Amino acid sequence: MSLPAHLQETFSPEEIQFIVENEPIKIFPRITTRQLARGRVGSVSDKSSSNQWRLITTDANNLNNMVAMQSTEVTLWLALLLKQQNKCSIIAPKWLTIKELDKSIQYEKKYLDRFSSIPWNWLVLCQLLFKRASDDFHDPVHELRSRIQDLREIRQLKVLKGLKHLNNSHLQLDNISILEINELRPFIVGIMDKLREIHSASESNDSSQANEDIDI
Amino acid sequence: MNIDIDDILADLDRDTTAVDHTQDNFTSDGNTTRLNTSLDYSISGELNGKIGRSSEIISPAEDFAQLMRCWRNERCSPELMPYPHYLMTRILRRIQEQMEHIENISMGFLEESMNQISHGSGNVTGDGDDEDDEFGMGRGNNVINNNNKLPLLCMEAELERVKFVIRSFIRCRLNKIDKYSLYLKQIEDDSMNFLPINELLSKEEMVYHEKHLSILLKLFNNSILRHMPPELQAINDTEGTLNMIEEPDWKKFVFIYIKEVKDDSTLDRNEFGKPCYTVTIEELNEIVELTIGGIYVMRYEIIRQLVLDQKAYLI
Amino acid sequence: MYYDIDDILADSAEIPCKFNYDIPGLGYLEGNPGKQINKNTKIQLPLWLARILAIIGGDSEGADENGDETNENDNLPFLEMQTPDFLSNKVINAIKTSPESLDLHSINSHFIELANKWIALFGDTDLANVIYDLTLARSIELNNHASSVALELASNKPDNSNKDSIYQDGNNINTPFLLSMDEFEKKIYKKSHNSYKDTKKWLFEP
Numbered sequence: 001m002s003l004p005a006h007l008q009e010t011f012s013p014e015e016i017q018f019i020v021e022n023e024p025i026k027i028f029p030r031i032t033t034r035q036l037a038r039g040r041v042g043s044v045s046d047k048s049s050s051n052q053w054r055l056i057t058t059d060a061n062n063l064n065n066m067v068a069m070q071s072t073e074v075t076l077w078l079a080l081l082l083k084q085q086n087k088c089s090i091i092a093p094k095w096l097t098i099k100e101l102d103k104s105i106q107y108e109k110k111y112l113d114r115f116s117s118i119p120w121n122w123l124v125l126c127q128l129l130f131k132r133a134s135d136d137f138h139d140p141v142h143e144l145r146s147r148i149q150d151l152r153e154i155r156q157l158k159v160l161k162g163l164k165h166l167n168n169s170h171l172q173l174d175n176i177s178i179l180e181i182n183e184l185r186p187f188i189v190g191i192m193d194k195l196r197e198i199h200s201a202s203e204s205n206d207s208s209q210a211n212e213d214i215d216i
Numbered sequence: 217m218n219i220d221i222d223d224i225l226a227d228l229d230r231d232t233t234a235v236d237h238t239q240d241n242f243t244s245d246g247n248t249t250r251l252n253t254s255l256d257y258s259i260s261g262e263l264n265g266k267i268g269r270s271s272e273i274i275s276p277a278e279d280f281a282q283l284m285r286c287w288r289n290e291r292c293s294p295e296l297m298p299y300p301h302y303l304m305t306r307i308l309r310r311i312q313e314q315m316e317h318i319e320n321i322s323m324g325f326l327e328e329s330m331n332q333i334s335h336g337s338g339n340v341t342g343d344g345d346d347e348d349d350e351f352g353m354g355r356g357n358n359v360i361n362n363n364n365k366l367p368l369l370c371m372e373a374e375l376e377r378v379k380f381v382i383r384s385f386i387r388c389r390l391n392k393i394d395k396y397s398l399y400l401k402q403i404e405d406d407s408m409n410f411l412p413i414n415e416l417l418s419k420e421e422m423v424y425h426e427k428h429l430s431i432l433l434k435l436f437n438n439s440i441l442r443h444m445p446p447e448l449q450a451i452n453d454t455e456g457t458l459n460m461i462e463e464p465d466w467k468k469f470v471f472i473y474i475k476e477v478k479d480d481s482t483l484d485r486n487e488f489g490k491p492c493y494t495v496t497i498e499e500l501n502e503i504v505e506l507t508i509g510g511i512y513v514m515r516y517e518i519i520r521q522l523v524l525d526q527k528a529y530l531i
Numbered sequence: 532m533y534y535d536i537d538d539i540l541a542d543s544a545e546i547p548c549k550f551n552y553d554i555p556g557l558g559y560l561e562g563n564p565g566k567q568i569n570k571n572t573k574i575q576l577p578l579w580l581a582r583i584l585a586i587i588g589g590d591s592e593g594a595d596e597n598g599d600e601t602n603e604n605d606n607l608p609f610l611e612m613q614t615p616d617f618l619s620n621k622v623i624n625a626i627k628t629s630p631e632s633l634d635l636h637s638i639n640s641h642f643i644e645l646a647n648k649w650i651a652l653f654g655d656t657d658l659a660n661v662i663y664d665l666t667l668a669r670s671i672e673l674n675n676h677a678s679s680v681a682l683e684l685a686s687n688k689p690d691n692s693n694k695d696s697i698y699q700d701g702n703n704i705n706t707p708f709l710l711s712m713d714e715f716e717k718k719i720y721k722k723s724h725n726s727y728k729d730t731k732k733w734l735f736e737p
Contacts, residue, residue, distance in 0.1 A: 001387060001390070002387050002388075002390040002391035002393075002394055003384070003387045003388045003390070003391040006725070007291075007384075007388075008388075008391060009291070009292065009294075010291075010726065011291065012729060013729055013730050013732070013733030013734075014733065015384075017733070018377070018380070019284065019288070022280075022281075022284060031366075052367060053367045053370060053371070054314070054317060054367075054371065055276070055370070055371065055374055056276045056280070056307075056310040056311065056313075056314050056374065056375075056378065057276060057277065057280035057374055057377065057378055058276075058277045058280065058374075059275070059276075059277050063367075063370075077373070077377065078370060081369070081370055081373060082366075082370075085366060085369070087366065123734075127733075127734060160674070160675075160678075163670070163671055163674055164667070164671055166667060166670065168500070168663075169497060169500055169502055169504075170497070170504055170512055170513055170514045170515070170518075171512065171513040172510060172511070172512050173471075173511045173512070173513065174509070174510050174511055175511070176511055178531065179730065181471050181511070181531060182726070182730070183726055183727060183730040184723075184726075185471065185726065186719070186722035186723045186725075186726045187670075187673075187674055187677065187719065187722070187723035187726070188469070188513060189468070189469045189470075189513070190718070190719040190722060190723065191666065191667070191670045191719065192469045192513060193465075193467075193468060193469055194643065194666055194715065194719075195663055195666060195667060196467060196469070196515070197647060198643075198646075198647055198650065198659055198662050198663045198666065199500075199659060199663060200467075200499060201647050201648075201650040201651035201659065202650050202651075202654060202655060202656045202658075202659030203499065203654075204651055204654070458533050459533065460533045461533075462532060462533060462534070
């Protein structure tokens with residue numbers, strides 16, 4: 001059972017989300033795990049270990065040493081899971097405030113030939129946080145949302161203008177985000193591959209080669 | 217440490233442990249569950265050989281990050297990437313141990329709360345659903361009121377996540393093994409290749425590749441080729457105007473991210489003093505500087521070595 | 532790619548050819564089975580056949596048999612391919628004038644692929660530049676259509692009765708450009724449209 005065609009040479013947006021979910025984020029735990037093991041002295045030994053996180057993809061140290069309302073850093077998917085269980089609030093990253101977003105928007109408007117350096121996961125991360133942790137923002141979420149939408153539109157327009165620079169050699173696209181890459185990939189790769197084929201067809205000149213072959 | 221494959225299988229999918237591994241698991245019975253089990257089996261098979269390698273030195277988190285990179289590179293590259301033998305061995309062993317760990321914890325809860333309905337019921341592998349968007353995040357929607365079960369919930373979710381990546385990784389490789397089966401056969405016979413085929417593929421992928429190819433050739437032969445004159449029976453003619461063997465498109469454009477590697481002697485500096493790798497697109501007589509931290513759309517062949525050396529990631 | 536169906540279809544496009552020799556037994560190509568085909572006969576042949584006959588032939592033995600001592604025909608291939616209609620000056624000029632409004636599909640359903648073969652055959656750099664510019668210019672237009680999925684999602688009405696058709700999405704139903712795309716363009720359109728659509732869906736999922 002091999003990979004289905006629609007996932008070959010690209011990712012689904014859900015897979016992009018999966019990739020982003022493996023990155024760290026800061027949280028305020030609402031529970032304390034540090035004392036938990038010690039607090040249950042006398043309980044069966046393997047039960048106390050059942051209160052411990054033992055993970056195989058990330059360091060569980062922070063999880064086993066959570067103190068309520070003391071910020072710590074965990075993997076995003078864990079943060080979202082804890083949030084869902086009401087066990088933490090998520091600290092929105094610095095760039096995801098009205099003030100910082102306005103700066104980014106200004107940068108995007110000022111420099112028409114480059115992207116602002118917001119994190120490469122910006123679109124995915126804010127979408128996830130809006131959806132699953134909207135009560136953790138200090139700024140009103142609808143205002144953040146509309147700024148994110150603005151950012152997205154400005155950047156899309158930039159991409160659109162940049163597409164006429166597609167060529168048969170290469171492109172440099174610094175600060176383009178992971179979701180934007182994935183969204184544009186089929187188009188950019190499809191067209192650039194064809195431009196490359198057209199160019200190299202004119203270089204290769206099959207007929208002279210074939211003639212040489214015949215002469216032998 | 218000795219790990220019994222059958223135990224792993226039993227945990228991976230309780231309903232299909234009856235599969236006889238000596239028989240041909242890849243026959244065309246169309247039973248996807250069985251195929252799946254075979255895949256799980258095939259990767260677990262690594263456990264026997266290469267166990268006990270430096271897992272103390274490499275942290276699980278690093279290994280998982282590496283697996284994610286392998287998966288993303290594999291998904292984005294036109295060619296089949298070298299199979300990460302040791303990495304997979306370590307990760308599969310951790311999965312196995314983690315499943316036992318979870319099982320033990322669940323058993324503890326089960327004993328503790330015989331009188332109440334518990335959802336840590338011992339079967340931790342979920343329904344084995346193979347949907348592409350199944351990340352194991354959908355479960356546990358009902359808020360659990362018992363703090364003790366929180367780690368368990370996380371560990372189960374984590375397990376589903378790792379299994380998803382491995383599954384997708386292997387499926388992607390199988391797709392390429394199918395697509396390039398004749399090409400792989402060709403490089404198998406060519407000792408000049410940069411990697412011997414048994415390092416490019418896992419042991420189990422080798423078996424799959426060989427069986428798949430023989431089934432395919434049998435099908436070609438039975439359905440058409442044997443009805444043709446001998447001179448038209450070739451399926452691997454490389455002399456004609458068109459190569460019959462499909463090779464990876466080495467020039468295909470890919471998105472890359474240039475990683476920061478400390479103290480790399482192959483690094484140059486561009487005119488602004490920024491560290492960069494210098495590559496040449498020979499066909500166009502162009503020299504391109506790839507600066508650290510940059511994102512580029514490039515022909516695969518140009519940056520292939522950087523990817524293999526982990527100086528650039530496909531994204 | 533050996534088993535590429537579009538490549539095979541493009542190869543079947545008919546090319547006007549002119550024979551350089553009298554060739555016995557080939558009359559069936561112009562509907563005269565058993566007869567010979569005469570020198571200077573003009574005939575339409577599929578590209579895959581014309582290509583081979585335009586390369587092979589005209590060896591000295593053949594010339595001797597024809598008793599042609601003037602060497603006028605020496606080393607001439609069996610036939611000469613002539614510029615097909617789909618690459619005539621008229622078409623090239625139309626491409627240069629307004630690539631976006633050209634009905635590529637009606638000129639030839641595999642136009643770009645076919646032009647590419649022609650370029651490779653003759654090392655035609657001028658044609659390569661024209662086709663390069665054409666592909667790029669039209670790709671912008673193609674992308675504009677492929678990426679416009681906003682209305683469909685915003686209205687949130689599942690009124691797309693025919694979801695399989697690439698012409699049935701959002702606000703660009705049956706726009707002339709979509710109908711004018713050749714097979715390569717259609718392929719890219721489908722891929723990129725799906726990508727835009729999936730991304731948008733993910734972003735606006737409740």
